Amino acid sequence: MPTEILMPALSPTMEEGTLAKWLVKEGDEVNSGDLLAEIETDKATMEFEAVDEGTIGKILVAEGSEAVKVNTPIALLLEEGESADVMDNDAEGTQTTSDPDPQPKEQDGSGDGKASPVTESDTPAPAAPRDDKGERIFASPLARRIAAEKGLDLAQITGSGPHGRIVKADVVDAKAADAPAPAAAPEPSADKAPAAAPAGPSADAVAAMYQGRDYEEMKLDGMRKTIAARLTEAKQTVPHFYLRRDIRLDALMKFRSQLNKQLEERGVKLSVNDFIIKACALALQSVPDANAVWAGDRILKLKPSDVAVAVAIEGGLFTPVLRDADMKSLSALSTEMKDLAGRARDRKLSPEEYQGGTFAISNLGMFGIENFDAVINPPHGAILAVGAGVKKPVVGTDGELTMATVMSVTLSVDHRVIDGALGAQLLEQIVQNLENPMVMLA
Structure with a gap:
């Protein structure tokens, strides 16, 4: 029987995506690891690999299809001697469009689809198996079907496919184990990603307010839906409080100019933001209790300083994470950032490059914004909003009035993770690092 190739879940929260481009056509032979398609998620465009060998018998979802649900069959993979017509005859009337109902429940994604109806002649792959700890075992549909036919316990098989996935080759020569077959997968959790649209007037009600006025209706893409959902959730569930400080930048600007002259031959040019990243990373090491995230019923206190930085792109933003930022030089941080x-703007980041971190930086100073409050990106414990450096009159150490370049920053803090005094200590350390930049080279 042909094996269904399913729309993959390319991140833990992905529920649907766009099948941007097919890299194969019907009749092509593929092996495990061959590229099949480009999938566009709410954050990035990623390549999707084959996990089994065979022939592409039929493409079920057209190139360019949007809102394709995770676990939707998108193509059929044939073994030698098989025909795609068998699937058409056995599953006549079953939808294979980009939004099928019902959906097959497979292990490849995180969707909550239900099993598709099958005839008695079908030999479907069993529900996604789990090990004795209740954790999902990742295996291709073909591998699971062969394992079921041979009485194999997938929990006893080591996968050789991408990310340890069990593929056909792993089960073909395996011997049946004495252990009982894995239990059926538990009922899907009722917990889902937050709804894309926040509470408020209906779309029709809002449109009625502007009847007779000239406007353009803009459809929400996946990224904008995700931003709306996550930030609505953050403001509704995260108890924010805000701490503000002014930072004198004159010493940093002078130090930066000196370093850039020395780094010019290497093609490195440090920005003020590079210093801010380093200052925050070192501050998290100096105040380790603030290097933490909220994890539902507990707090996770991290040892490395993994700092996320907001990057504006067309239609939204990314927050790529610079891991172990406290251990990296300013020039290394600058190059990595x-x-x-660049890859964020091209939507070429992989999920692991923008997930995680404990702390974030949002800098709108380049737009002339002097101060603002940023929204925490869960599960982060805090985010630093950075304004523009502005010439202001200040009182010098000698008591005399003088001019200085002053930058205003606001630290938004999750009160569940960081209390007021701890947040103040963290912000004070950030200020000290930036006003005394040479300590960042020590």
């Missing part, structure tokens, strides 16, 4: 920002 430029690479991440």
